[in-house]
Amino acid sequence: MLREWQKQCIAKLIEQYQHKSDALVLATPGAGKTLMASYVAKQLIDDRKIDYVVCFSPSKVVSHSIRSTFEHVLERSFNGQLGALGVSRTYHSMSSINELISSLSKSRVLVIFDEIHHCAGDGDSPANAWGLSLLSTIQNLATYTLSLTGTPWRTDTLPIPLARYSNPEGHIQCDFTYDLLEAIQDNVCRAPHITAIDINQVVVRKGQESNTYQSIQDLIENGDISYRLILKQPEVIKYMLSLSIQKLNELRTTSSNAGGLIVAASYAHALQIQAILSGHFGKSATIVSYKQEDSAELIDRFREDSCEWIISIAMISEGTDIPRLQVCCNLTDVTTELYFRQILGRILRMTEEQTAIGYMFVLAEPDLVEFAERLNQAIPDSYHYEQTDRLLEGIENPNNQSNSNHGYHDYVQDTFSDIDVDDIWGNNVDELINHSTLAELSMSSFKSRIISYYI
Template sequence: MLRGWQQECAQRVEQKFTYDEAHFFLQATPGSGKTFLAAEVAKRLHQNRQIDLVLCFAPSKEVCNGITATFSKHLGCSFDGGLGTLGKCLTYQAIQFLPESFWQTLSRYRVFVVFDEIHHCSTGSVQANMWGQMIMRRVQSLASYTLAMSGTPWRSDELPIALAKYTNPEGELVVDYQYGLKQAVADGVCRIPKIVLIDNQVESRSQNEGVKQFSSLQQMLKETKHPYRSVVEEPTALKHLLKLACVKLAGIRQQSLNAGGLVVASSVAHANKIAHLLASEFGQSVCVVNYQKERPHQQIESFRHNKLQWIVSVGMISEGTDIPRLQVCCHVSTVRTELYFRQVLGRILRVNQAPNQEAWLYTFAERRLIEYAQRVQDDLPESCSVVTIEPQKAALSDIALIDCEHQSAEALPPQTTETDSLLHNELTPRGSNLSFDTLSFGHFHHRVIKVFQSSGALT
């Protein structure tokens, strides 16, 4: 059954395609059901005898698997490109390796092409990636109809997105339909996110600068040479963040028995140490997925349906991966772009049938992450606004910054254990300034950003 926004958007697509306009751009918040909408559009076009085949592109194999399952179920046939199927899903990376015979076949049929997370494809510059160039040069002219979708329609390198239109001279993105997080929360489609920003009064010891004290992580990172990595890999800080997240997940699992948590790590070594901490220090069940593991997609699929408490990932579950039981997330990656932050947050927003529908993201109070958290309720950044639909401006009162209760009770003890020292040595890269510069953490404190908190925020 279609949700209200999906029904409205499908009608908009049909209307636009009826008037000989072959391309549609959809921006819909992560977790809102873009793939199901695309499958419905494909079904209608096929039933109306407007297309012969459907071709989908996505940023990863994991996302392709999800699209294949959704299209197969909704279209009532397999979707693997075999004989008798309506189409298949390929990764963007595969575009450059497709044989000439593929493009010849495409030219002989009426093809509906769906581009999931189209922001992965850049164009309009010598710096444009191969995928964007191939889409503009080969796919766009051969496809009968195209649907481009994105939950986060902008790029960190600020290059234009393939198949996107921009206003001139403002350079603002033009979309045909927008379904933002604010509306998705109001409709009960997405969970209300709560973002916990963890801070500390830090003491830095350096051979060159001696002992310095800082009132916050932000001040320490600004006034010293310590990189952000030194925070996310520091055992005491990491243990505190994980402890808060484990306590929260345990509370949620009292109502929703199979609720799970995701930790987004900065490296394979970092992920392994986090998994060790979760298991040994907090008694959690955990699995690790990364590109070095055998069959990581099978591990993700297994976690999707089992009752393990945590999955620790390095670049494998950042966008498009549908695991509705995820409700707690720890962002401890050194990647700090707004695009990545929102993609990670999107992993815990999808509503399911569980009794408890809380969504919590834990991270450190670094300057950029604070800014991103405070802008979550804005569906697009200032440089990327909707033109065809008037964007709704959220009031500042919609964000409540609230000190968490029982901070001292939840803080970790200040003493350093043997395990802490061993973990610190294992996490410190050779040649890093951490070999002679050290950080000491005092009293942890944190605040929660509750998006859409005020009563009038959803009107």
Template sequence: MRHLRAWQAECVAHAQARFLAGQRQFLAVATPGAGKTVMAAELARRLVAEGDIDLVYCFTPSVAVAAGFSQTLSRHTGRSMAGVAGALGRTFTYQQLPFLGEDCWQAFRHHRVLVILDEIHHCGGQGPEGNRWGQQVMAQILTGARFTLSLSGTPWRSDKRPVTSAHYHDSQVVPDYVYDLRRAIAEGVCRAPRIVATDCADIQVESTRGPTQHFASFREAFAESPLAYRQLLTHPGLTRHLLGQAVDRLAVLRRRTPDAGGLVVATSIAHARQLIRCLRDDHGQRATLVASHQPDAQARLAMFAQGDSPWLVAVGMVSEGTDIPRLQVCCHLSAIKTALHFRQVLGRIIRCRQGAGEIADLFIIAEPTLVGFAQALAQTVPEQEILVQAHFESVTSAGHPSPPTVSAGIDVVEETLPPLVSLSGEESSRRVSLTLADRFFQEMVALQSDLQRA
């Protein structure tokens, strides 16, 4: 039997006790990167060993996650998950739910089946109003399975539907077991996130519909001008600066851990290629492109995971269960601005490899929604929250910055961004110039007590 982390052993024992007492459904919420798959596999092993179940069916959000779950279940139970004669069961994706044949559902009538519902928040609704997957889960699985183990690291949905099978009190999910980020950091299971938001204190917005406007932050510019977050994601100067920050941080980590890797989350294939060119031409870095539509996407991901190349640029591949522990730095340049996606992105870089004291660095643009997610995350570890600002106070007449005021050792960078020209739609008449001349600043939300630690 594989050695379990304390929380995994605790959760398995808790679930077994609930099942023994007659409870049939169990929801375990554990922070991304904590090891939910191993916990579920160990619970399955024990239930099989003690004669409480006959079969295990596992449903996951993607083919890659299903393959990983199948391997982990086979390794822990010593039984095949290939769905053939003599196998313990099989794994599916939620996309397959509407197309499963009657033979699959007959197993529920003739055998005691444990169903594992991985990342259950993909299933929304608890009745006729549910999405297609949620309706299938409610109609077939929850009524027919001997036990169900639902797993999530982010037990909420962007569309506000309730999570299928979850219990609620005052509109809040009530899990049967919770393993939060605060405890995971303390126990060396997850890295402490350090989130750096880059802002601009001298923004000029020029438009054909009015005079030039000046703003002291992205928040002001977004609220009072035509400037859009999507425009910033392709701005050469801003993306060059953000990638430069991430490259510098990864270089420090690779001196100690040569295979440490970085992730760049892009919005589209064209955007990803732009970022790869920037990494190559401006920073001398090689990068691997992985996009969800590529036929060999999973093979590319596996090759990167097993190698030591520095950068992965991903489009549509930031999902739960993408297990690449060597990723430790991320540059978030996706147009998606939901709490669920933000936590999914962060979850790709917080899985510890060497124990307590590791840090995961996330670089973002100081877009108000994203900064709000970062601040909310920091509040979950209140005793370690640190919010730091760093400023350039002035520029000398010679054009060189005077010594900056810096707090807590944050590096301050001066950079002038060229004009940003929108290329499509009615925005084609706008020209947005962003200048980081002498009032560039960063905010750092750090979930650890010592910013000086490498």
């Protein structure tokens, strides 16, 4: 059954297509943009306005999900073969799209662009070359276009194809908007509850030199330590996992299929997290990444079963529909606002069986904290803050050791045990340990800051 916002959006778009061919819809992640778009396509087909539908999306996983939704709503195959009403493709397939363009050149076509910001390009960046291809070919091909986004900007500020700008600053003029506040009020999306984890004290040793820092921000700004290195620390991973596991266990007492998402920085990092999750907490987890050909099948299987944890490397960020995900342990080193909101959206999809709050645990990296606070701009006067000293001050790390200092060789083995160090450095582990850019980090305790929707 369609939600009220979807009905209103469909009606507006169908009316708008009477006098213009392009439309842009902004709807918060988890609101149901794909289902809405499928009913727009159905209406245009029923009205004999179009003959065929082409959908583009950022990944194979999302493309597969779109195909399933459109096949269900249109009650016809959507695989691009003879007799199908349409096809679902990825943006990266545009480099080999000539055959599709040729076969549809004389048809009336609705082209749907999911997460349209992936198509940005100004001609100067090779990475966005297919954005220009989109402008020069697809726009001329389509009878109608429908662009969808849940995050209507790009960090690199490149222009988005087919978007109409309301002013020189590049603010996008959307034809229909459905924001997170509305979705929460309508019980369409969960309210976000974000816990930012900081370090009470960390000692950094480089050779004979030793320095102490009082926060992640202090460590990054003054300690010459990368955020990625902090994310690889076993103490950090254990502590972040302990909070996430505790929350998911609590939720599963009333909803046995509630699931948790862990976002890793790399495949090696995902293996490290999986090993700690299993060895320290006795929990199993599925890893999905671009390296695995069966990732789509693994995600589908996780969506339908009741397993607790899935670890993702750039696979479950936007458009991937796993409504039972309710807890996210954010350990990626990507610190853009776009990616932050995309990940957050994975745990905000509402279900009847689960509570109306999605929980994210993230390190207090300065940009990420700012992004969490900036959610207040989308939900005015609906966030509150608790002072750090009222929270988990002084809690020891989860291994319950009074002294968390690790030998440096142990640290290197813990961090790099899942990759071939020789392949990276062309040398042995001892030389890796003595490399000037590496440092030993010793952490004593953590503290938390809660950034939560006011219920």
